Amino acid sequence: MKKRILIGLGIAVSLFLILFVLVVIFRGQLLEYTIKQVEARIEKKYPVDFTITQAKFTDLNSVVLSGISMVPHDRDTLFATDSVHASVSLTSLLRGRIGFKKLEVANGFVTARKNGEVNNFSFLLEGDKEEPADTTKKGGRNYGELLNRLIETAFDNVPDQVDFKNLNVSYVSPNRTMDVKLPFLKIDDGNIDAQLSVRLDSMVNNMRVQGTIDPGDYNIAASFYASDAKGIRLPYVKEKFGGTVTFDTLHLSLQDKTYKKEKLTMKGNAKVQNLVVNHPKIAxxxxxxKEGAIDYVVTIGKDFYAIEEPTEVRINKAVASIQASYQNATSKIIDLKINTEPIPANNVFESLPPGLFENLDGIKAQGDLTYKMSFHVNMDSLENLKFNSDLDASKDFKIVQWGKTNIQKINGSFVHTVYEYGKPVRTFTVGPSNPFFTRINAISPYLRNAILTAEDAGFYSHNGFHEEAFRQAIIANLKEGEFVRGGSTISMQLVKNVFLTRHKTVTRKVEEAIIVWLIENLDLVSKSRMFEVYLNIIEWGPNVYGAKDASRFYFGKQPSELNLAxxxxxxxxxxxxxxxxxxxDSYGNLRNFKGYYYRLIGGIMRRRGLITQAEYENLYPNVRLYGRARDLIVTAHDTSQVEEVDTTEFELETIDLLDF
Structure with a gap:
């Protein structure tokens, strides 16, 4: 029995050796046949003429291919190269394909062109032209399926060794020009090293790329380093968004990917160092x-995009978990959740990027902070929008040292500067040394209660934020497609006026919220003092600031003498x-549209017991002007009338309608 087995093995080995010898002897003919098969397969799959002019072996398994080109039918050449030196697997030739183990390419050119609807590259993204159309799929393209196909195609064709020299990739259209030059690109035993120059229109980025790749596991990690003092600049940010984004180093990795139930899920991480952002709406x-990082889990499907657990974002020393999704199968639905574990408060303040929150620079604190936020909206039913935001502190949390700004300064006299369009226009003292400063008990209760009714009915009971008012503001802004309502409380308006410039930026709103939270949650300033300062600094007309200035400007009175109207x-x-x-109007009479506002505010004040029924019944929407206001407003000799505009909606934007 053993003898038969040995004889069988001997025959098998002999046949293999004979086959190997035949392959070696006829490898030239086999290579020529295989190339014709490859050309035929490519031309059957794509509408192109694919040509390899010459192919020959230089030793046992090394070949030289020359005159390689891919020309789409009736289109410009997409790819051409002078020569390719490669190590070929002989067993792959027996299977009718060319499997490269080592690939050397010199002077390669990929040129993608687009002019209107005509281009020479989109066929590569359309899949097999013989594949029958799936009539069960409706709607737009599944970008998860497309990206999965691109990833697999790229990884499945990575040789063990790559040595590219002078590889050029370009994209040309009437509006855009892109040129990518690789003086060299090497892959050896999974290690990547490349020099890269990318020109997008007039912007040029020069960088070095190093990393690793494991095609079998769809795993790649690459680091991009700026090779000049300009850094790496993101293209088109200036043209599309009016800003700039630059960084020194970017690390990217894909660690795993799965495609299941028509959804692509990718896992990996990214890290950026010395990121500089400049945009007037940010700061x-x-x-x-200095350093930002993300460990991501991203899923892409048809009408579906999601950032899933356990995605974590790190900004310097602060770490947060993020979940987000956007789906548009039947309606647009957006979800966002942000959660943190307890973070040392010092880490939070030290992680705030310089230049972003000027008043918070240099703060030192003890204790921990925890943040949770959730947001959900269906764009087809905005009224059901959900928003919750909570910043919690540990019991031992406190500020041990103020930085650039002492938030508690408003407890005493301080100098206040008024800004318009980011420029200072007036500076005055908020305190007894200013003759226009008025203590809160010297201001008419009618004015105090009317302002609270219209601006912030819950001022004395909330902790600086009115979540429902903010939710309503988001709804209004989404309906209009632009920022039309802020949802600010008196606490937020006070902080905005005292500590922040008038530049309307995203970060200013965040800084405003942090300062309000500190004031309210640490009881840094009493509610009465906050309201008093607010009444002494808000604008009421042309260079008119504070209740006393306003009372004298319009009515020639002291603030304590103001009547209800x-x-x-x-x-x-x-x-x-x-x-x-x-x-x-030109006679100094209130216009008719003011009548609604008077009835609304007066009615709320009556229902809350802030005025009597008799005061409400005697309330008439008119006032008598004196002094400077009369000189500016009353122009009876000029019969032209100021166009009457219905501003009811604008005037009521800050009123808490839920408290009616």
Missing amino acids: TEDVLL EAIFLTSIIPSPKRYRSSF
Whole structure:
């Protein structure tokens, strides 16, 4: 029995040796046949003429291919190269394909062109032209399926060794030009090393790329290093968004990917160092992030995009878990969740990028902070929008050292500067040394209660934020497609006026929220003092700031002498004080549209017991102007009338309608 087995093995080995010898002897003919098969397969799959002019072996398994080109039918050449030196697997030739173990390419050119609807590359993304159309699929393209196909095609064709020299890739269209030059690209035993120059229109990025790749596991990690002092700049940010984004180093990795139930899930991480962002809507100066990182899990499907657990984002020393999704199968649905574990408070403040939150620079704190936020909206039913945001502190949390700004300064006299369009226009002291400063108990209760009714009914009970008002503001802004309502409380308006410039940036709103949270949660300033400062600094007209200045400007009175009608008028112009003249006709009479506002605010004040029934019944929407305001507003000799505009909606934007 053993003898038969040995004889069988001997025959098998002999046959293999004979086959190997035949392959070696006829490898040239086999290579020529295989190349014809490859050309035929490519031309059957794609509408192209694919040509390899010459192929020959230089030793046992090394070949030289020359005159390689791919020309789409009736289109410009997509790919061409002078020569390819490669190590070929002989066993792959027996299977009718060319399997490269080592690939050397010199002077390769890939040129993609597009002019209107005509291009020479889109066929590569369309899959097999013989594949029958799937009529069960409706709607737009599944980008998860497309990306999965690109990833697998790229990884499945990576040789063990790569040595590219002078590889050029370009994209040309009437509006865009892109050129990528690789003086060299090497892959050896899974290690990547390359020099890269990318020109997008007039922007040029020069960088070095190093990393590793494991095609079998769809695993790649690459680091991009700027090779000049300009750094690496993201293209088209200036043209599309009006800003710039630059960084020194970028690390990217794909660690795993799965495609299941028509959804692609990718896992990996990214890290950026010395990121500089400049955009007028983010901040007024460069924002520097020394280090930011993300460990991501991303899923892409048809009408579905998601950032899933356990995605974590790190900004310097602060770490947060993020979940987000966008789906548009039947309607647009957006979900976002942000959660953190307890973070040392010092790590939070030290992680804030310089240039982003000026008043918080240098703060030292003890204890921990925890943040949770959830957001959900169906764009077809905005009224059901959900928003919750909570920043919690440990019991031992406290500020042990103020930095650039002492938030507690508003407890005493301080110098206040008014800004317009980011520029200072007036500076005055908020305190007894200023003759226009008025203590809160010397301001008419009518004015105090009217402002609270219209601006922030829950001021004395909430902790600085009115979540429902903010939710309503988000709904209004989404409906209009632009920012039309802020949802600010008096606490937020006070902080904005005292500590922040008037530049409307995203980061200013975040800084405003942090300062409000510190004031309210640490009881740094009493509610009464906050309201008092607010009443002494808000704008009420042309260079008119504070209740005393406003009372004298419009009515020639002290703030304590204001009646109900005058108080409601002053309240009505707080949202837009520069439009004060539009409230009056040329004779100085309030315009008719003010009547609704008077009935609304007066009615709420009556129901809350802030005025009597008799006061409400005697309330008439008119006031008598004196002094400077009369000189500016009353122009009876000029019969032209200011166009009457219905500003009811604008004036009521800050009123908490739920408290009616």
